[in-house]
Amino acid sequence: MGIRIGIVGSGAIGTYYGAKLAHAGSDVHFLMRGDLSEVLRNGIFVRGEGENFRVAPINCYNSTKEIGPCDLVIVAVKATSNSDLVDLVPPLLHEQTMLLTLQNGLGNEEFLANHFGAERVLGGLCFIALNRSSRTKIERYAYGHIVLGEFDRPSQPRTHKVAAEFTRAAVTCTVVDDLALERWRKLIWNIPLNGLSILGGGIDTAAIIGDKDLRQAMLALMDEVIAAAQKCGHPLPSDAWREHVKRTETMGAYKPSTLQDWEAGRPLEIEPIWGEPLRRAVAAGGQMPRTEMIYAVLKKLDHNRAGAKNLTGLTGQVQTSQ
Amino acid sequence: MGIRIGIVGSGAIGTYYGAKLAHAGSDVHFLMRGDLSEVLRNGIFVRGEGENFRVAPINCYNSTKEIGPCDLVIVAVKATSNSDLVDLVPPLLHEQTMLLTLQNGLGNEEFLANHFGAERVLGGLCFIALNRSSRTKIERYAYGHIVLGEFDRPSQPRTHKVAAEFTRAAVTCTVVDDLALERWRKLIWNIPLNGLSILGGGIDTAAIIGDKDLRQAMLALMDEVIAAAQKCGHPLPSDAWREHVKRTETMGAYKPSTLQDWEAGRPLEIEPIWGEPLRRAVAAGGQMPRTEMIYAVLKKLDHNRAGAKNLTGLTGQVQTSQ
Numbered sequence: 001m002g003i004r005i006g007i008v009g010s011g012a013i014g015t016y017y018g019a020k021l022a023h024a025g026s027d028v029h030f031l032m033r034g035d036l037s038e039v040l041r042n043g044i045f046v047r048g049e050g051e052n053f054r055v056a057p058i059n060c061y062n063s064t065k066e067i068g069p070c071d072l073v074i075v076a077v078k079a080t081s082n083s084d085l086v087d088l089v090p091p092l093l094h095e096q097t098m099l100l101t102l103q104n105g106l107g108n109e110e111f112l113a114n115h116f117g118a119e120r121v122l123g124g125l126c127f128i129a130l131n132r133s134s135r136t137k138i139e140r141y142a143y144g145h146i147v148l149g150e151f152d153r154p155s156q157p158r159t160h161k162v163a164a165e166f167t168r169a170a171v172t173c174t175v176v177d178d179l180a181l182e183r184w185r186k187l188i189w190n191i192p193l194n195g196l197s198i199l200g201g202g203i204d205t206a207a208i209i210g211d212k213d214l215r216q217a218m219l220a221l222m223d224e225v226i227a228a229a230q231k232c233g234h235p236l237p238s239d240a241w242r243e244h245v246k247r248t249e250t251m252g253a254y255k256p257s258t259l260q261d262w263e264a265g266r267p268l269e270i271e272p273i274w275g276e277p278l279r280r281a282v283a284a285g286g287q288m289p290r291t292e293m294i295y296a297v298l299k300k301l302d303h304n305r306a307g308a309k310n311l312t313g314l315t316g317q318v319q320t321s322q
Numbered sequence: 323m324g325i326r327i328g329i330v331g332s333g334a335i336g337t338y339y340g341a342k343l344a345h346a347g348s349d350v351h352f353l354m355r356g357d358l359s360e361v362l363r364n365g366i367f368v369r370g371e372g373e374n375f376r377v378a379p380i381n382c383y384n385s386t387k388e389i390g391p392c393d394l395v396i397v398a399v400k401a402t403s404n405s406d407l408v409d410l411v412p413p414l415l416h417e418q419t420m421l422l423t424l425q426n427g428l429g430n431e432e433f434l435a436n437h438f439g440a441e442r443v444l445g446g447l448c449f450i451a452l453n454r455s456s457r458t459k460i461e462r463y464a465y466g467h468i469v470l471g472e473f474d475r476p477s478q479p480r481t482h483k484v485a486a487e488f489t490r491a492a493v494t495c496t497v498v499d500d501l502a503l504e505r506w507r508k509l510i511w512n513i514p515l516n517g518l519s520i521l522g523g524g525i526d527t528a529a530i531i532g533d534k535d536l537r538q539a540m541l542a543l544m545d546e547v548i549a550a551a552q553k554c555g556h557p558l559p560s561d562a563w564r565e566h567v568k569r570t571e572t573m574g575a576y577k578p579s580t581l582q583d584w585e586a587g588r589p590l591e592i593e594p595i596w597g598e599p600l601r602r603a604v605a606a607g608g609q610m611p612r613t614e615m616i617y618a619v620l621k622k623l624d625h626n627r628a629g630a631k632n633l634t635g636l637t638g639q640v641q642t643s644q
Contacts, residue, residue, distance in 0.1 A: 199521055199619045201626055213618035220611060289542060289611045293521075296535035300522045 105272025149179030427594025471501030
């Protein structure tokens with residue numbers, strides 16, 4: 001018997017993985033709001049290397065009450081909208097419902113645990129680059145795999161069951177026993193590259209690693225993240241930066257998600273990527289001086305723009321977790 | 323007998339102090355280029371709290387050869403144009419000519435010493451806010467005093483003679499025995515405030531100290547500068563940041579000089595304010611992680627804009643040393 005899956009967050013990440021699962025025959029139910037009628041009419045189109053399909057009809061709804069209890073709820077809202085989850089999630093829960101956050105950075109599992117119970121919570125790191133080119137169209141540019149784990153405990157039989165659901169949908173899914181360690185490992189990349197892309201005036205990864213001084217700042221930040229992770233009890237090896245540098249050197253001129261958010265006029269996910277790691281490092285007696293500066297500057301930039309901000313349409317949005 | 327004074331650098335700083343000296347009867351000779359004919363025709367107007375005068379005729383020239391040897395040469399070009407001095411200065415020198423740099427940050431005395439002999443060199447820190455509202459008009463907004471010292475040695479009789487020349491022109495001038503210490507003391511302010519004003523998207527001092535996180539970043543940077551100064555053998559007291567914070571709290575919404583340069587499309591004085599202090603701290607075995615990040619980011623921003631830059635006119639330029 002398949003499991004009943006709810007998708008909360010109809011940006012590119014939630015829509016893409018939900019569509020993949022639905023296309024593979026999983027029992028998927030989407031919460032949609034502005035997009036509802038168009039998706040009901042046309043379904044969802046997915047295009048990427050080796051994939052090109054349409055899912056229709058789509059089970060979509062404009063309230064979670066209409067969806068009702070699910071076995072697995074995939075949370076893919078921007079972390080800046082987490083407070084909405086307090087009302088959105090309860091109608092989706094039965095006693096055994098799993099909550100899987102595919103959000104960026106640190107603190108999202110804790111948010112779900114605090115509000116809905118730690119035993120429900122899993123987390124996934126998405127390595128993917130997507131472009132939502134219209135309300136109903138998703139283009140995938142690179143990667144696609146998920147690293148999946150339980151919140152604050154090793155993998156369980158259910159973790160592998162969830163992974164199998166993704167695998168069946170042709171999404172590579174790796175199960176890990178230490179999700180927190182993997183979150184920190186991903187931050188080695190996100191903290192410097194997402195941050196410097198904004199501070200540098202809107203520059204891509206190639207511009208950062210190709211500039212002598214910015215590359216040095218990036219490496220110093222990577223060291224800082226690794227030291228902070230170690231201080232917080234997550235034993236990343238001291239050369240864990242190597243794989244990231246190597247990957248970045250081959251990835252071309254890539255715009256980190258925060259830069260994409262910035263260019264699209266969306267609020268920045270500042271707390272999970274910089275604020276929460278910084279607070280944890282400081283609480284553990286560590287220091288993240290460079291991260292602290294990025295954090296302060298990004299908050300100010302984000303805040304100053306929030307006033308002048310235009311509401312952006314839903315088309316042309318790009319969402320990635322890199 | 324008065325001394326013969328040459329002014330190299332006809333931005334707001336050079337023009338203001340030169341005009342003050344000339345107005346008081348000193349024998350002042352200005353190097354001017356684009357502005358020459360208009361200044362010859364109209365003289366220079368200075369306006370500020372408690373001062374409102376015109377100096378005419380002005381001794382101005384479009385080459386230093388025409389000026390010839392002086393007793394005191396005041397250097398007030400942007401540090402980014404220092405290489406021009408190699409050709410500009412020699413015609414102004416006799417055996418005893420003093421070179422006084424009124425430029426920002428670290429490294430300018432050394433530049434003059436390397437090219438023209440250390441024994442000639444003095445340095446002055448200008449605490450002033452000026453607006454050059456047209457080719458011939460200077461408005462002074464705040465302060466005005468100069469802190470004056472010898473390069474790499476205590477004050478000499480001649481230092482006091484130069485100070486007396488300024489004092490006679492109603493410019494408050496304090497002589498110090500340790501110029502390098504004072505340069506570092508001023509950097510406690512410039513490194514954080516000038517830097518964060520740009521990184522924060524073009525924000526003034528009030529926006530920085532009024533924001534919880536930026537204020538904390540500013541204080542951390544101030545500590546970093548004080549520690550670097552100490553490491554380099556300049557014994558700033560550990561609470562030397564206090565006077566700066568206090569002054570900043572009363573100065574209102576002030577745009578640091580680097581922000582003014584940025585808004586006017588001028589190149590940024592990155593090396594004297596961030597690059598040189600950083601290199602000295604590192605050479606002394608210290609660290610300036612936050613400064614290093616500002617340095618890398620500013621260089622990239624400056625570099626990226628240099629390509630797209632428009633030449634700006636000379637009117638409406640604001641020059642300050644704060």
